[in-house]
Every structure is written in C-alpha cells, then in structure tokens.
Amino acid sequence: MHLPIDIDTVKGFLAPEEGEALYQLARDTAALGPALEIGSYCGKSTLYLAAGAAEQGGLVYAVDHHQGSEEHQPGEEYHDQALYRDEDGVMDSFTEFRRTLRRAGLEQHVVPIVAPSARAARHWQTPLGLVFIDGGHSEAAAQTDYRAWAPQVAPGGVLAIHDIFPDPADGGQAPYNIYQRALASGLFEASAMVGTLGCLRRLDL
Numbered sequence: 001m002h003l004p005i006d007i008d009t010v011k012g013f014l015a016p017e018e019g020e021a022l023y024q025l026a027r028d029t030a031a032l033g034p035a036l037e038i039g040s041y042c043g044k045s046t047l048y049l050a051a052g053a054a055e056q057g058g059l060v061y062a063v064d065h066h067q068g069s070e071e072h073q074p075g076e077e078y079h080d081q082a083l084y085r086d087e088d089g090v091m092d093s094f095t096e097f098r099r100t101l102r103r104a105g106l107e108q109h110v111v112p113i114v115a116p117s118a119r120a121a122r123h124w125q126t127p128l129g130l131v132f133i134d135g136g137h138s139e140a141a142a143q144t145d146y147r148a149w150a151p152q153v154a155p156g157g158v159l160a161i162h163d164i165f166p167d168p169a170d171g172g173q174a175p176y177n178i179y180q181r182a183l184a185s186g187l188f189e190a191s192a193m194v195g196t197l198g199c200l201r202r203l204d205l
C-alpha cells in the first residue's frame with residue numbers, strides 16, 4: 001500500500017491495520033461501484049479509501065455534516081479546540097478534511113457530501129461496491145445509517161462497520177448492534193474482522 005502523505009499527520013480515529021483493510025476493500029470492490037463512507041472527520045479513513053479506489057480509477061463519496069458527533073462537542077472526551085469555530089459556536093472539520101485531500105493529491109477521487117447521513121441517502125440510487133459506516137455512535141444514528149445505506153451495497157460488495165466491540169466493557173454497542181442486524185438480515189455474511197472494523201459481504205441471492 002502506498003499513501004501519498006504521512007498518515008500520522010492526519011487527525012482521526014482509525015488504526016493503521018484498519019486503514020489498510022479499507023484501502024484493500026476500496027480497491028477490490030471498485031469494479032462493483034463507487035465506495036461511500038459515513039463519517040469522514042478530517043479525512044483519515046477517506047485517505048485510505050481514496051488511495052485504494054484510485055488504483056482502479058474509482059471514486060469515494062464522503063458523507064459528513066462535519067459538525068462532529070456527540071463525543072466531539074465542547075466538554076466531551078474527543079473535543080478538539082482547533083476544529084471549533086468560536087465565532088459560530090460549531091465544530092467544523094470540513095476545512096481540515098479538504099486540506100488532507102489537497103495535501104494527498106486525491107481530491108479527484110473523492111466527492112464530499114456535507115450533509116447528515118439520512119438526508120444524503122434520501123434520493124440515493126447508485127449501487128455501491130463498499131459502504132463504510134463510521135458516523136454517529138448513538139443507537140439512533142447507527143440504526144439510521146444502517147437502514148439508509150446497507151440496502152445500497154451491491155451484491156458481492158462489502159459493508160464495513162467501525163468500532164465493533166462485542167464486549168460492552170470495551171465500548172459502545174450501537175455499531176455492534178447494526179453489525180448483528182446485518183448478519184441477522186440474511187443479506188450479509190461476515191467476511192473479516194480487522195481490529196474493530198467488521199466487514200460483511202453482501203450475498204448474491
């Protein structure tokens with residue numbers, strides 16, 4: 001895997017082996033359709049996805065309202081003052097996200113969609129080779145992301161969900177709950193678990 005910039009210079013929440021898995025998935029599913037992620041933040045996962053997609057001339061749709069999840073808000077555990085606009089009273093990761101893609105020279109492989117996940121999905125019709133869910137981690141947000149995007153995965157394509165913690169002592173259960181929901185649907189089979197990245201392949205029924 002080749003990344004055009006030092007990944008440690010990009011803020012974010014993704015382990016290197018998880019990023020490498022995203023890179024490979026984006027590359028290997030590109031022929032089935034574009035990739036789409038929910039939750040880009042400063043572009044760390046986007047960088048891996050775009051680098052993989054680029055190898056096949058593919059494209060990544062990067063959905064994020066860029067206002068941060070619950071844990072990014074002022075006073076919360078993952079708040080970053082550098083991403084906060086005091087004058088507007090909002091979190092804004094979009095400027096940093098664009099900077100990451102520009103530095104990496106990968107802008108032509110990414111279509112940013114600055115909107116809440118459900119709104120971005122409303123008129124979506126294009127089958128996707130890869131859907132990567134890493135947005136809000138409340139139960140409601142995760143279930144919405146699943147309902148909106150899981151049906152868009154093309155047969156043979158992959159649904160990848162971040163922050164899977166089978167043991168509640170290790171972390172929140174919402175991503176794990178939608179992972180289980182995908183398995184129970186009969187539409188997906190487990191294909192790999194890399195760190196906390198759960199990968200499911202859409203069956204060709």
Ligand code: SAH
Nearest residue numbers: 012013039041045064065068116117135136
């Ligand atoms: N994938 C990133 C981390 C994502 S953090 C990385 O590799 O570092 C989660 C992101 O989800 C935040 O940027 C937040 O703004 C976004 N988010 C949370 N809820 C969302 C929603 N309903 N719609 C769109 N984006 C959302």
Ligand code: MG
Nearest residue numbers: 013134162163
């Ligand atoms: Mg995550």
